[in-house]
Structures are given as C-alpha cells and as structure tokens.
Amino acid sequence: MNEKIFELKDVRFAYLGKYPALCGVDISVEKGQRIALVGANGSGKSTLLHLLDGLIFPDSGSVKAFGAELSEGALADAQFNYDFRRRVGLVFQNPDVQLFCPTVKEEVMFGPLNFGSGYEKAAKDFDAIMKVFGIEDLAGRMPHQLSIGEKRKVSMAAVLISNPDVLLLDEPTAGLDPRTSRGLVDLLNKYHREGKTVITATHDMHIIEEIADIVYVFNHDKHIVRAAPPAELLADTGFLQDNNLIHIHSHRHDGKPHVHPHGHPSHDHTH
Template identity: 40%
Template sequence: MNSGHDDGTPLVELRNACFSYPGVEGDPPHEVLRGFDMVLDRGESVALLGPNGSGKTTIMRILNGLEFLSAGEYRFDGNRITRDALADKRFAKRLHQRIGFVFQNSETQLFCPSVAEEIAFGPAQMGLPDEEIHRRTNDILRLFELERFAERAPYRLSGGEKKRVAIACCMSLNPDLLVLDEPTDGLDERNTALVVRVLNQFVAAGKSILVSTHHHDIVEALHSRRIPVHPIE
C-alpha cells in the first residue's frame, strides 16, 4: 500500500460503484448503490446526506473493507481495494490502520476491561513500543476529557460516554480517514460540542473525515462538503 504521502492522488475514490445485498429466501438481490461516484481528498470533511435506506452506511462499510462492490471501483490512496487485495493480511492490516470506522451503535466496538485499555488496544495491535502506547493513550484521554473514566469498565458508561470512547479508540490509531456513522447520536449538547471540536482539529491537522448524519447543524459545525445519496427507485 502507498505510504500516504500527498502526491495529488485522492484519498478515496468510488467510481461507478454498484452494490446489492443478497435476496432472502429466493427474493431477488436488493440493489443499494448504482453508479455512485465519490472523491474525498486529504484534509477534507465530507458528509453523506440521504434518507434511511439510501445506502450511506453501506458506503461506509465498503470503504472499511466490510463489503465489496459488485461493479465499479474503490481506490484508497491510489490502491484498488478488492476482496482479493484484502486477502493479503499485511495489506488489510495497513488499510485498517489508516481508516477508523465508528459504528452507529458504538457498544459493538467496546470489549476491554477499562477505557484506558480500549484506547491502548489499537496502538498495541500495531506493535508500537510501550512508551508510545502510553503516550497516545494519555493524549487521547485528555483530548476527549476521559481521564476520570480511564479505569472504568466501558459497560458502566452512559451511551454518550461510550460514543466518545469509540471515537477516541479509532483516533488513537492516528488514521488518515475517520468514518463516522451518526457520530453525535446519544450525545448531549456539551458532548456534541466536544466531539465536533476534536473532529475539526483532526481535519485541521490534514486528516479526513466522512460522516453520515441526519443533523444538518452538525454538518455546518464540521464545515463538511455535502454528498447526496439517493435511494434507488
């Protein structure tokens, strides 16, 4: 996989992307995307906007290598992402280090005994030195104002706190792209402001975010370029 240097190549390219989910019990396949195009550059904030069922979450799953196009092309940093490409474990590991994915239901991402261990898990899997893991963990705890929860079990947190931890875990990997499905769902006004502030700092540092949200005030606060996603009729 390319090193991530900015040579003018878009960070993400979807060209003529098509995707269908298999039919259930003899039903025909359920077509979700047909001829969808999207380009996302480094240092860019982009929002996918569309009604439920239009394919926004599917697009995010494709970018993270959880689903694969039935036609068209997906490139990340110039590399074509396919089922065969991700069968190479080293290639797949590198891709998943460079793309962080925060699910709408953040509880599915949390499984460690404490918040600090959750945040440290990704850097540890990357094989970073203990000193760097410790530094990243403490920096992220401070950034998300989670210090007082460091030793608390994630299951004992509120829904909004779990969301902050899930975003913090992805950011501890220092990815090039952060993909967030409804990132402010379940957050009160104060926590929403904190998450927006951190995401804007992330983009200002030259990183990219892709969000799916129904909250247009969040799109405004993140200064996101809008990409409409239309249901297939």
C-alpha cells in the same frame, strides 16, 4: 493536484445479494477534504462507510483507496492491510459494536497494540487521548457501565489514538447532548486542521456547515443525487424536503398555528 484518497466508480452493493444498499455510487475524495454524507434512514450511508473501510466489498464497480484497488484480495496482502488499516479509521454508529473489550483502557489500547506499537508507546498515547476527550476517569470502567455519550467518546478515542489519516464517522452526534455534540464538532475541525480527511455520515443538519466542505446527498434509490457545498444545499429547502432532510414544522405564534419547513442550521425564518 491533491492526492486522491478514495475513488468509487459505479459501485453497487446488495446485502445477501438481494437487498440493495448502494446503487451506482460515484464519489471521489481528496486528501484533507471534509465530506458529509446525508440522506434518510436506510439510504446507504453506513454501507458506504463500511465499504470505504474495506469491511465489505462491492458486487460491481470499483473502489480505489490511495490509488490502489481496494478488494478482498488486496487486503489479504499483510503489508497493504497494515498500511490501509493504519491510515483509515472508522467510528461505528453503534458503540456497542465497537466496544468489545472488557474495560475502557483495553478498548482504547486495542488499536495501537494490534498495530504493533509497544506497550509503553500505547500507554503514553492512551493517556494523551483520554485527556483530549476528558475521560481519564473512565479508564478502569467496563463499557456496559457507560452512558451513550461516554460510549461515543470512548469509541472515538479508540480510533483516534491510532492517529489515522482518514477518519470515517457514522452518526457521531446521535444521542449526544448539545454540549458534547459541540465538543465533537470542534474536535473534528481540529483534526481537519491537522490535515486529516474527515468523512461523516449524519442526519444532523445543524452541523454540516461546520464539518463539511462538500455534502453528498443519498436518496431512497440508494445513490447520490447531489453533491454540493453545505450553504448551497441548505438554501434549497425544496430539495431537502423531497429527500427527507427537513420536515414540515407546526407551531403557534400569538395563539395562531403556523406551518413552515423546519430547516437548519440557523432555524431562522420570517413571518
């Protein structure tokens, strides 16, 4: 049996104690799994990722990480905190949140330096990760000078430089052009082949077959309504439509209007 990375049971969380964000979530993640979290806006995907990263804690229910309870108290223990943070990396949805240092170089090296890598090792890792993302020329730039695609790449590099076992990604392809998006998918699969666990929250139904073995679907009631392999889920257009994951698409063929559900990834349909 594979090592359990995360185990959530009946997890509930509300912002300010009154705006529910997660209502009874059960999820189990094993080592090396690729998981996609999909759902409409405001369905709780980002909240779940923050919870898995130990940034917020449930109002009720239990969260276990690597077999141990993940709580504020547990993270107060320096050793547990260090081990957990070292093993789990989160790429935030908004790169401006994540890029808080004055330059790209400081930003990317922040993780290794704060995890106690010496400067020499951090600098070596920095050169390597910048090469992976092809952003060596951005090293001296300030984050506010970057495009959204560049910001995303820097955010990813800033997390991946620490080589975490578990990668949590919040809408990693949002705002990216198709080529950059493609490169990102390839990179995630490369990390998966190296044995990493990858959990991705996304709206991008194009990519879920490539980045996930199992897809968890959140509905508007902020709980998981279905967990299924991507192919099975994508075939169920009625279910996807009910959960705002595909939409009715209208276009013209030979001058005649034509309406059908707009699904992904193939976008093929018969007439």
